[in-house]
Amino acid sequence: MSVQPSGHLAPPTSPISYDDGERARELLARLDAVLDQRIVGQRGLRTALVTSLLAGGHVLLESVPGLAKTLSAQTLAAGVGGTFHRIQCTPDLMPNDIIGTQIYNYATGEFSTQLGPVHANLVLLDEINRSSAKTQSAMLEAMQEKQTSIGGEVYPLPKPFMVLATQNPIEEEGTYVLPEAQMDRFLMKEVLTYPAPEEEVDILDMMASGAFNTPIQAQPITLEDTIFLQRLVDKVYVDNVIRQYIVALINTTRGGGPRPLPGFAQHVRVGASPRGSIALMRVAQALALQAGRAYVVPDDIKQLRHPVLRHRIVRTYDALANNVPPEALIDAVFAAVPSP
Known part of the structure; x- marks a missing residue:
C-alpha cells in the first residue's frame, strides 16, 4: 500500500500490509468489472454505492424513474455474491411486511418466525417516502441496529448489510417526507442526473443486443472478500x-x-x-x-x-x-x- x-x-x-493492499486492489478491480457489464455511465452513483459498501453505510438515491437505480443495486449484490431483496414502499406497507412476523401453526400449536425481506445483504427500498412514518422508523431501526425484533426475539441481519433507499423528487401526492433525523442515518444522499446522449445510445445498443440479460462474465467477489475490504477501511x-x-x-x-x-x-x-x-x-x-x-x-x-x-x-x-x-x-x- x-x-x-x-x-x-x-x-x-x-x-x-503490501499483500493486503494488492488483494484489495484485485478485489476492487473485479467488482468494477462486474459493474461495467451492466451500468452505463453514472460514475457518481457507482462511486457512491461502492464507497458506502466499503464504509458500511447506507445510501439514499434521489432521481426521476428510469435511471438504473434498481439495476445498479442488483448488479452490486451480484458483484459481491450477496442476497438481494427489493421492497416497493406503499402507504399501506406495515413494519411486519419488512422485518418479518410470527405465524401460528395449527398442526403443532406453536408459533414459527418468518423473516421479512430486510434480511438480505443488499436491500432496495423503492420510494421510501411513500411508506408511513411507522414503517420508515422500523426500517431505519434495522439500518442502525443491524438487527430486527420479532415476537421478543432478536434476529441479527446478515453481514455485510446495506440499504439503498430511493425517492422520487417530482411526485408529492401520497408521500411522507423523511424527517431530518432519519435522513441523517444515511451515509450519503446521491442525486442522479440523466445520462449523456452518447451514454444513452450505448444503453440502447446494449438493450438491442440483449447484453443486460446475459450472465455476468466477470468473476464477482465474495461476502468474505467484502468484509475483508471493510476491515481494511477501518485500518x-x-x-x-x-x-x-x-x-x-x-x-x-x-x-x-x-x-x-x-x-x-x-x-x-x-x-x-x-x-x-x-x-x-x-x-x-x-x-x-x-x-x-x-x-x-x-x-x-x-x-x-x-x-x-x-x-x-x-x-x-x-x-x-x-x-x-x-x-x-x-x-x-x-x-x-x-x-x-
Whole structure:
C-alpha cells in the first residue's frame, strides 16, 4: 500500500500490509468489472454505492424513474455474491411486511418466525417516502441496529448489510417526507442526473443486443472478500490534522469554525451533526483504499462532500424560497476552511 508523497499526512509505516493492499486492489478491480457489464455511465452513483459498501453505510438515491437505480443495486449484490431483496414502499406497507412476523401453526400449536425481506445483504427500498412514518422508523431501526425484533426475539441481519433507499423528487401526492433525523442515518444522499446522449445510445445498443440479460462474465467477489475490504477501511490512517480539518468544516456548517461565514445563518437553520463528521471520515477512508492509499488526504474529504452533507444541512425558509441549493452552501464552507 502506498505510504509516500503527502509528507506529514502519511504514517511512518503503513497500517496495511503490501499483500493486503494488492488483494484489495484485485478485489476492487473485479467488482468494477462486474459493474461495467451492466451500468452505463453514472460514475457518481457507482462511486457512491461502492464507497458506502466499503464504509458500511447506507445510501439514499434521489432521481426521476428510469435511471438504473434498481439495476445498479442488483448488479452490486451480484458483484459481491450477496442476497438481494427489493421492497416497493406503499402507504399501506406495515413494519411486519419488512422485518418479518410470527405465524401460528395449527398442526403443532406453536408459533414459527418468518423473516421479512430486510434480511438480505443488499436491500432496495423503492420510494421510501411513500411508506408511513411507522414503517420508515422500523426500517431505519434495522439500518442502525443491524438487527430486527420479532415476537421478543432478536434476529441479527446478515453481514455485510446495506440499504439503498430511493425517492422520487417530482411526485408529492401520497408521500411522507423523511424527517431530518432519519435522513441523517444515511451515509450519503446521491442525486442522479440523466445520462449523456452518447451514454444513452450505448444503453440502447446494449438493450438491442440483449447484453443486460446475459450472465455476468466477470468473476464477482465474495461476502468474505467484502468484509475483508471493510476491515481494511477501518485500518486506513487518518492524521490528526485531517480530523481537525473535518471538525472545522462541520463546525462551519453550524455557523462557527475557524472562519465563520458572514450571513450563513440566513441560509442554514441547522448544521451537520457529529454523525456528519464521522461520515466524512469514513467516506474518505473508503476513497483512500480505492485509490490504493493507506492514508487519507484532503482531496478524499472533498471528493464526495455533496453526497455526504447535502441531506445533513437544514436550510432556512429564505434559502428554500430563493432556491439556494445545499451544494452551493457546502462549497462555500469548503472554500472558507483552509485545507491542510
